[in-house]
Structure formats: C-alpha cells, structure tokens
Amino acid sequence: MNARFSAIFIALAAAALFGGATPLAKALLGSMSPFMVAGLFYLGSGLGLGAGIVLRRLRSPGTQHEHHGISRAELPWLFGAIAAGGVAGPALLMLGLSSTPAATSSLLLNLEGVLTAVIAWVVFRENVDIQVFLGMVAIVAGGVMLSWQPGATGIPAGAMLIIGACLSWAIDNNLTRKVSNNDAMVIACLKGLIAGPVNLAIAFATGASLPGALTVGAAMLTGLAGYGVSLVLFVIALRHLGTARTGAYFSVAPLFGVALSLLIWPEWPSLSFWIATAMMALGIWLHVRERHEHQHTHEPLEHTHRHRHDEHHQHEHDFPYDSDEPHTHPHVHLPITHSHAHFPDVHHRHQH
Structure with missing residues (x-):
C-alpha cells in the first residue's frame, strides 16, 4: 500500500514540474521562436540528465542502477515516443501558446491525461474503471468550455494546436510504457538529446537566431526541471500505476500551471474559466479516489x-x-x- 501511495506522489510531483514549465514557456516566447524554446527545453533536459547519469556512475562505480540496457526490440517504441512527445508535442504546444492565454493553455493540457487513458483503454486494452471514465468526461467537458467562444464558427487555432500537442504526448505516454522497465534517467536523457537538436535545427532553418546567454540558460534550466526531471518521475510512475492512471494523476499539472500563470500575469479569470476549472477538478478527484481490487492470476x-x-x-x-x-x-x-x-x-x- 505504501508503495502505491509513493507512486501516486511521484506522478503528482511530475505533474507539478511540468505544469510550472508551461507559463514559463509562455514568458520565454516573447523573445524566442516556438521551436527555439522547445529545442532549448529538451537540450537542457538531455544535457542535465546526462550529467546526472555520469555523476551517479562516478559516485557508485560498478553498481547496477535501475534496470538493464534498452533492448533492440524496444528501440522502435522508444524512437516512436521521442518523435511524438519530443518533437511533435512541444512544437505544437509552443505554436499554440503564442496565440492562447497561459491560464487557458494550462487547463487545456488536462486533455493529455484523458487522451492518454483513451489510447491505453482502446488500443492497449488497459482496464479503465467507471470512475476513471467519468473523470475523463468531466475533463473533456471542461476543455470544450475553454475552447468554445460565443459567436465563433469553430475552435480557435491556438486551442487546436494545444489539443494536438496533448494527443502527441498521449501517444508518447503509451509508447513510453513499453520501455518503462528501463532506467528512467536514460530514457529521458535520450529523448532530450534527440528532440533538442531536432527542434533547434527546425528553429534555425526557419530563420530563428540564438538568444542571449542568460535567456538560453533560463530556458535550459526550465527544460531540465519541467521536461527532464518531470519525465523521469513520470516513467517511474508508469511502472507502478499503468498508463491510464499515471495520465490521470498527471492531469493535475495544469492546476500548477494556472497558479503560476496568474502570479506572472495577474488578472481575474472569466466565469467560464472557473466553471471549466471546477469540471476538471471534479474529473481529477474521480481519478484520485478510484480503487481497483479483485481476484486475479499472474501468468508466468x-x-x-x-x-x-x-x-x-x-x-x-x-x-x-x-x-x-x-x-x-x-x-x-x-x-x-x-x-x-x-x-x-x-x-x-x-x-x-
């Protein structure tokens, strides 16, 4: 029982780090292109975690950490996760953030947990209880309310881009589960070292230039915490909670983002914002209180x-x-x- 609660805490810690990175990314977009921000975030994650792996091995030479090496059969799952979550996801998010208020963006990111659970349920046949389903319905309703604008003929383009980012990360989460038995730091480090240069190459190819050293350092440190350490914790939670449940707990991330964004840009949100918040909070509560117990058989x-x-x-x-x-x-x-x-x-x- 204690191990289960520990895994839940780890998932919530991952959510807090990722959620806090969203409004900081919004602030950095004022001086950098979306692909530059994504590239520096992941490069900071990859280099920072790489340094951590080296230090870990120097402190305990000869000690076997976490798990065995990633097998050749697992590489397609890993590279698919990197393509979806390390390249497509952050690029879509940064493009969406450039035209969407930070607080609204943070709450829309709740859809990542819903889409993660749907893919786990429908594609990978992971069990999802009725409370998890009802929680997903509540979160989707909140997301629709945030995206809908009176008199508009469709969902705003910025919101659609953020929803696309959520779908990319949902695919990433389900593919990452396939390799979650491996060293979480190595998984997150590889994602950063591959996704970072790819996004930077796109940024330079589209005419972007590298900002000042202070801005670069701030972006890379934000990426290390919000994309690197957060992913390490997320992978660890995946092992113990499964994809749908980890995605559900990770849905708390936008609440941390909302709190930080309202501190950076003080304003009184609209009524629809609070209604959407309440609906998403209900969905998260249903996820958290779910309990799954029955007689089951472990196969060899x-x-x-x-x-x-x-x-x-x-x-x-x-x-x-x-x-x-x-x-x-x-x-x-x-x-x-x-x-x-x-x-x-x-x-x-x-x-x-």
Missing part, C-alpha cells in the same frame, strides 16, 4: 527490473545473494492467484 513472466522480495517477487537466485535489497537481476515470476488493491503496473497487465 520473466523480466529484469529493480525490485524487493515482496509478494510478487518470491524467487530463487542463481548467483551468490547477500540479501541486499532492492537489487536488479533477471528473474521469473511463477503463476499466482490472489486478491489485493492494484493498478495495471508491470506485474498486473492481465485481462478482466
């Missing part, structure tokens, strides 16, 4: 990840074992049938 499973010898890890060792936990090694899960509260984590991806 062999994989490698960092673990303790809990009820799901009762196995023998084919190497000298000194009782050190947690530890990492290939291990086999034997069939077991039991009942307890659980999420669709790496050990609970069963049919219902």
Whole structure:
C-alpha cells in the first residue's frame, strides 16, 4: 500500500514540474521562436540528465542502477515516443501558446491525461474503471468550455494546436510504457538529446537566431526541471500505476500551471474559466479516489527490473545473494492467484 501511495506522489510531483514549465514557456516566447524554446527545453533536459547519469556512475562505480540496457526490440517504441512527445508535442504546444492565454493553455493540457487513458483503454486494452471514465468526461467537458467562444464558427487555432500537442504526448505516454522497465534517467536523457537538436535545427532553418546567454540558460534550466526531471518521475510512475492512471494523476499539472500563470500575469479569470476549472477538478478527484481490487492470476513472466522480495517477487537466485535489497537481476515470476488493491503496473497487465 505504501508503495502505491509513493507512486501516486511521484506522478503528482511530475505533474507539478511540468505544469510550472508551461507559463514559463509562455514568458520565454516573447523573445524566442516556438521551436527555439522547445529545442532549448529538451537540450537542457538531455544535457542535465546526462550529467546526472555520469555523476551517479562516478559516485557508485560498478553498481547496477535501475534496470538493464534498452533492448533492440524496444528501440522502435522508444524512437516512436521521442518523435511524438519530443518533437511533435512541444512544437505544437509552443505554436499554440503564442496565440492562447497561459491560464487557458494550462487547463487545456488536462486533455493529455484523458487522451492518454483513451489510447491505453482502446488500443492497449488497459482496464479503465467507471470512475476513471467519468473523470475523463468531466475533463473533456471542461476543455470544450475553454475552447468554445460565443459567436465563433469553430475552435480557435491556438486551442487546436494545444489539443494536438496533448494527443502527441498521449501517444508518447503509451509508447513510453513499453520501455518503462528501463532506467528512467536514460530514457529521458535520450529523448532530450534527440528532440533538442531536432527542434533547434527546425528553429534555425526557419530563420530563428540564438538568444542571449542568460535567456538560453533560463530556458535550459526550465527544460531540465519541467521536461527532464518531470519525465523521469513520470516513467517511474508508469511502472507502478499503468498508463491510464499515471495520465490521470498527471492531469493535475495544469492546476500548477494556472497558479503560476496568474502570479506572472495577474488578472481575474472569466466565469467560464472557473466553471471549466471546477469540471476538471471534479474529473481529477474521480481519478484520485478510484480503487481497483479483485481476484486475479499472474501468468508466468520473466523480466529484469529493480525490485524487493515482496509478494510478487518470491524467487530463487542463481548467483551468490547477500540479501541486499532492492537489487536488479533477471528473474521469473511463477503463476499466482490472489486478491489485493492494484493498478495495471508491470506485474498486473492481465485481462478482466
């Protein structure tokens, strides 16, 4: 039970870091092109996490951290996640932010959690309980209210771009789940080191120029926290909560963005803004209070990840074992049938 609450806290921490980066990106757009902001965000993430990986290995030489290396079979999932979430997502977000108020943009980002859950449910067959579904309905209703304008003939282009960014990140989240057993820092670092230069190349190709050193540093530090550390925490949460639930908790991100944006640009939001906020808050509450428990059977499973010898890890060792936990090694899960509260984590991806 404590491990589950810890995973929820990790997901919420990821949401806070990502949500806070949105209004800061809005502020930086005044002096940089959207692709330049996205490129510096991811480059800062990749370089910062890369430095962290090097320091980690220097501090504990010879220690096996987190998980095994990314296998060749997992590379298509990883590169697909990088293309969707590291290139398309941030570019669409930055373009949308340039014509959409920061507070509205922050709340529209709630749709990422909804779209993540829908893809997990429909495409990857992850279980979604009725409370999660009702929460998605409430969040979608809030997003529609934010996008709708009286007298307008359609959804504003800026809002559509942000919704497109949410869809890109939803695809990214579901693909990232396929590689979430690996080292979270390595996954996030690779995304930053690939997505950063790609976005910068697009920025330079479209005539953008590099801003001053202070602005570059501010953007890269924001990216390290909001895109780098946030993604590391998100990947860790994916292992324990599954894609739909992690996406649901991550929906709290816009609330942090709204709070920060209203501090940067003080104004009194409209009535529709508060109604949308209430609807999205209801959706998040329904997600948070969901509890999933039933009798289930674990099929035989062999994989490698960092673990303790809990009820799901009762196995023998084919190497000298000194009782050190947690530890990492290939291990086999034997069939077991039991009942307890659980999420669709790496050990609970069963049919219902």
